[in-house]
Amino acid sequence: MIDNPYSTAVLAWYERNARDLPWRADGASPWSVLVSEVMLQQTPVVRVLPAWEAWMRRWPTPADLAAEPSGEAVRMWNRLGYPRRALNLHACARTITERHGGEVPDDHAELLALPGIGAYTAAAVASFAYGQRHAVLDTNVRRVLARAVTGVQYPPKAATRGETALAEELLPENAPTAVRWSVAVMELGALVCTARSPACADCPIADRCAWRAAGYPAYDGPPRRGQRYAGTDRQVRGRLLAVLRASPGPVDKPALDAVWDDPVQRERALDALIADGLVDPLDDGRYALPG
DNA sequence: AACACGTGGGA
DNA sequence: TTCCCAAGTGT
Incomplete structure (x- = not known):
């Protein structure tokens, strides 16, 4: 069964090229998945890896973290950046312990209600920790769809309704397949269809890529000015x-x-x-x- | 709907 | 050196 014009090739590519990340392991708990997703918000995988290992070793369950003062979470966060995420995780742990019986909720709306859990993270946890079918729209997926489907170099600065609709339209019907598709597209964006120098020679869907077919037109939207840091x-x-x-x-x-x-x-x-x-x-x- | 919110690595 | 970017969220 073909779910969308890209799924067969992308799923096969993922089969051979997926990174062996610990939060993708078979036994990974929902809590460990949630922790990884929060740490990965705006922070590269290579820097998250050791922080996640240390965090999970110290606080294997939400109750373990909930028993600590929030300052310990901030200290443990070290230099991952955006330290309020540590506070969010601590607040998540308290809420999960007090209101969800110590189990990370599997309901999308309940996940979304947790502090620091937005549209992306709620969909990611429901998908990757619980095997549910949700459109997972992160920066990697947005870039892949912008190029392969829409034919432009970069997606808009903020996610649009159209992007969400497209992601839902492409999502395979079968839940386990949808989950596989979501993580596979993310991986493709992270490893091949990268922001600066996409490795189109290694891309499983290069032959169906609208951006490539159009001759790689350069981004023509408004200048995306980066945020300055020094002195702020x-x-x-x-x-x-x-x-x-x-x-x-x-x-x-x-x-x-x-x-x-x-x-x-x-x-x-x-x-x-x-x-x-x-x-x-x-x-x-x-x-x-x-x- | 912009803008604030950390940090470090690669080009 | 400077600039861009990295599995976003809240206001």
Whole structure:
């Protein structure tokens, strides 16, 4: 049975080229899949691998993490980036423990209600942890579909209804096949149909690729300006949190003041971290990771 | 609907 | 060096 014009070739390619990632192993728990998906939000696989191993070794179940203060999750997060994801995971663990009997929910809507779990992650966990049929639309899938089907170099900056409709239309009917298709397209985007230099010679669907057929027209949309980092509040927040993570206990204000010259920006960043729940201001004037 | 939100590696 | 990008989410 042919589900879409690409499925046979893509599934066969995945069969031979899938990476051996631990969260794809047969025995991988739903919790371990959820943790991997959150860590992989905007963070490359190679950097997630060791962090995931350490995290799962320390907190094999949601209850294990729920029993700890949130600051331990932030500390364990180390330099993965976007540390509020650590807070989200901790909050997920508490909710799962208190309201879902300690089991990661298998219902898409319940997953979506968890903190830090959006459209992509809910679909990914329902698919990869529970074998359900959902359109999984991440940056890899969006790029592959933009090229192979739509014939353009890059998808729009934000996912559109049209992209979601297309992904659902291409999704195989049979649930296990749909799951396989989803992970296979993601893998194709990650390994072959990459953003900068796609390896079209290795692509199983190059002969049906609309972008290739059109002669690889260059992206012509509005300039996609990257976000600057140096000098931003984000950089200051990063430095502040690095000091807290490196210290086994609370730190004095001067230790934090030392990371950035501009006091206005420094205070603004610290206040924001406190508001976000990533830093705890103690009564004695010192600061700590949240308890 | 833009924008904020970390970090590091490759070209 | 600078810029782009990496399994996004929340506001």
